[in-house]
Each structure stands twice: as C-alpha cells, then as structure tokens.
Amino acid sequence: MYKLLKNQSQTGLADCVQRTSDGACIPFDPANTDYQAYLKWMAEGNTPTPADEGTQ
Amino acid sequence: MALTQVDQGLLGTNAQYTGFKNRIINGAMVINQRGSSSYTINTDPVYTLDRFSLGQGGNVNSFTVQQSTTVPTTGFKNSMLVTMGTGVTVAAGAYAYLRQAIEGYNVADFNLGSSTASPFTVSFYVRSNVTGTFGVSLRNGGSTATYCATYTINAASTWEYKTVTIPAITSGTWTTDNTSGLELYFDLGVGSTYSGTANQLNTGANYFGVTGTTKLAATTGATFYITGVQLEKGSTATSFDYRPYGTEFQLCQRYYQNLGNVGVSALNATGVVGFLFPTLMRATPTITFSYNGTSNAIYRFSDAAVSTLSSPTIIATSFGMQNMYAFSPASWASTPGYGYQAAFVLNAEL
Numbered sequence: 034m035y036k037l038l039k040n041q042s043q044t045g046l047a048d049c050v051q052r053t054s055d056g057a058c059i060p061f062d063p064a065n066t067d068y069q070a071y072l073k074w075m076a077e078g079n080t081p082t083p084a085d086e087g088t089q
Numbered sequence: 090m091a092l093t094q095v096d097q098g099l100l101g102t103n104a105q106y107t108g109f110k111n112r113i114i115n116g117a118m119v120i121n122q123r124g125s126s127s128y129t130i131n132t133d134p135v136y137t138l139d140r141f142s143l144g145q146g147g148n149v150n151s152f153t154v155q156q157s158t159t160v161p162t163t164g165f166k167n168s169m170l171v172t173m174g175t176g177v178t179v180a181a182g183a184y185a186y187l188r189q190a191i192e193g194y195n196v197a198d199f200n201l202g203s204s205t206a207s208p209f210t211v212s213f214y215v216r217s218n219v220t221g222t223f224g225v226s227l228r229n230g231g232s233t234a235t236y237c238a239t240y241t242i243n244a245a246s247t248w249e250y251k252t253v254t255i256p257a258i259t260s261g262t263w264t265t266d267n268t269s270g271l272e273l274y275f276d277l278g279v280g281s282t283y284s285g286t287a288n289q290l291n292t293g294a295n296y297f298g299v300t301g302t303t304k305l306a307a308t309t310g311a312t313f314y315i316t317g318v319q320l321e322k323g324s325t326a327t328s329f330d331y332r333p334y335g336t337e338f339q340l341c342q343r344y345y346q347n348l349g350n351v352g353v354s355a356l357n358a359t360g361v362v363g364f365l366f367p368t369l370m371r372a373t374p375t376i377t378f379s380y381n382g383t384s385n386a387i388y389r390f391s392d393a394a395v396s397t398l399s400s401p402t403i404i405a406t407s408f409g410m411q412n413m414y415a416f417s418p419a420s421w422a423s424t425p426g427y428g429y430q431a432a433f434v435l436n437a438e439l
Contacts, residue, residue, distance in 0.1 A: 052375075055377060055384065056377060056384040056385045057375050057376065057377045057436075058375065058376045058377070059375045060373040060374070060375070062372050062373035064267050064268055064371070064372035064373075064437075065372045065373055065374070065375060065437065066438060066439060067375040067436070068375075
C-alpha cells in the first residue's frame, strides 16, 4: 500500500510516495527499484491514498 | 630495480589487471551495513550483506543468510552462509537464488550485445554439504536474455575454488547506464519455469536458474558458503581483487547507506531539514528515518522534543541525487538554523 505525499515548498504536487508498511519515502525516479515496484502495483489496478490536504 | 620480465600471457587484449578489475562489489562479504546477524529469506528480494540479495518463492521453504567467519585458507575474513529450510522437490514456478546486479556503467566496457563483446569470467570460493553440478547465470537487466552455466562441487564441506568463463555475448539488450547492466545469479533451487539451458544464451523468457542442476533447496538444512566472488573482463580468472575496506564501503554506499544518527539543521521556517549524502548514490534513494527506533520520528535539539512526522517527503529530485530533505509538519514549524537528529537509511539498490 502507498500514500502520495505533497511537496508544498516546490510545486505543491506529490513528488514522492510513502510506502505505508515502513513509512519509506519513495522518489519518483524511474531508476529507483522501489518506484518501479510502485508502478507495477499501479499497473495492477491499485490506487494510492491521496496526499493529505493542508499539512506540511 | 629494472623490470626484467613481463608475462605476455597476462597482457591479453581482453583482460584487465589494474583498476576496477572485480565488477562485483563486496565479493569478500565483509560489508554488512544492514547489520542483521541472520536474514530470513521468505520473499523476493531480501537484501542482506551489501549488494547481495536473495529471493524465495513458490514451494521452496524460507531459508537464512548469515555473515560467516568460516573462510578458505586464502586470506579472506568473511563468507556468506546460506542455510536452507526444509527440503522440497522444487516446483516449476518456485525459486531460491542468490544475486548481485551490476550497474550498467560498471560493465559498459564489456560491450555486451554487440559484435565487439568481450568474454568475462566469474570466480568464487564455495563450500557446501551437498555435492553435484550447480547452476550460475548471467542475466540482463530487462530479464530477457540469460547466459546459463554450471560448476561442480566435488567434495562435501570442503572449500573449492571455481571459475566459469562466459563467452562473448553478442546479442540481447544490455544497458550501460545507472540501471542494472548485468546480473549474476547462483541457482539455489530454481524451478523449470525460470531455468534455461546450460552453456548458451537463453532468450525470450525470464531465466535465472539452470536446467538439470542440483537444487540446494531440495536438501533440508543444506549449507552453502561463498566468498571471493569476482566477475572480471576476459577469459582468465585472476587472483581476487582485495580492495581497501574504505573503498569497498564507499562502493557499497552508492547503493545503500545506513547512516545512524545524523545531525541536520532546518533550512527554512517550514522545517525543511537537509544534509549532503556521504556518497553520490546510483539513483534518488528511497529514504526511511527514525529516532530511537520510532519510524519517521525526529529529535529537536533546542527543546529536546521528538515529533513523528505524518507525511515526511523528499525533494531530492529538485536538488540532485546527493541531497535529501525531510519536511516537518506545519505544526512543528521551525526556525532556520535549528538542529535536529534522526537515523537515516538510504536505499538505491538494484
């Protein structure tokens, strides 16, 4: 399971995703193998939890 | 002293005897940043001693990995010990493997997949209580081409030195960037679905085992020690490339960094904290941090407060792979210059 995170100091758009099992922050870098696993999870029809509003 | 003799046989056009001879990192099994004394392999993959991962799937029972001090009498300090669980007849889609993926940059000079490809040689010391012919494979990062080979363990519970030369691989797609360029697999119990034919390049499916070889996973409690793993350019196995410990450690840090407690300072009023990574990482890393064992917690020096961040994030992509920034929540906004502390783990493994 994953949760999108918000980066308010830059674009305000989610630029990494949190792996809820261990709280790890996974960057949206195609060379990152955790991000590749996230994309595979998405391709299987799953959807991440949206980023919290108004935090950070 | 004058140089009186050069062994011309050691100056072959393909061989390399200086510099980064061994493309395997931590081949002597000395670096263990993750720090566990025993790793349970019950999924795929599990990262253990630095740069080495193992995988388990299907009906193969879980097994363990430890850093061992049982070594061959050739100057090594450590080995990796794999101890299998209850033995099974490995099902077609099941597997147990030991793997190291080599970054494409580090094998670019092999010219894999081209007419100018170089042969390369894998060598290692191995000891097992199971004898037989075992499988070793070299797969591309895209899992579409695998050269399969074998080696033989002749005597039980005895260290043996093995060499396997892979002829020039002139087809297939082999990347030469910061992604996986070449993956070394030891078949500990890979089923037929994932097994290719020995002594040839197998394409068209994902192979990381070798057909007809001895499966360690079939023997309850089978042990498998390995160290001195080397993969080098050319057709000849040469002596193990003992690199300085610090050098080997930094090579490992390109893929994984267990930094322990790091002091960081706030960069702005929203509580952004940052620090420079000790070593440039292969890719923007996955980051976890904790304080006193609490995930996503960070300690503030000014008032000794500890806060668990609900949504820590990173903006490393904005500042390059060398930097990491964690956001504190608005309720924990800070003053620039305030100091914080947390233990960080950075993961950019292949």
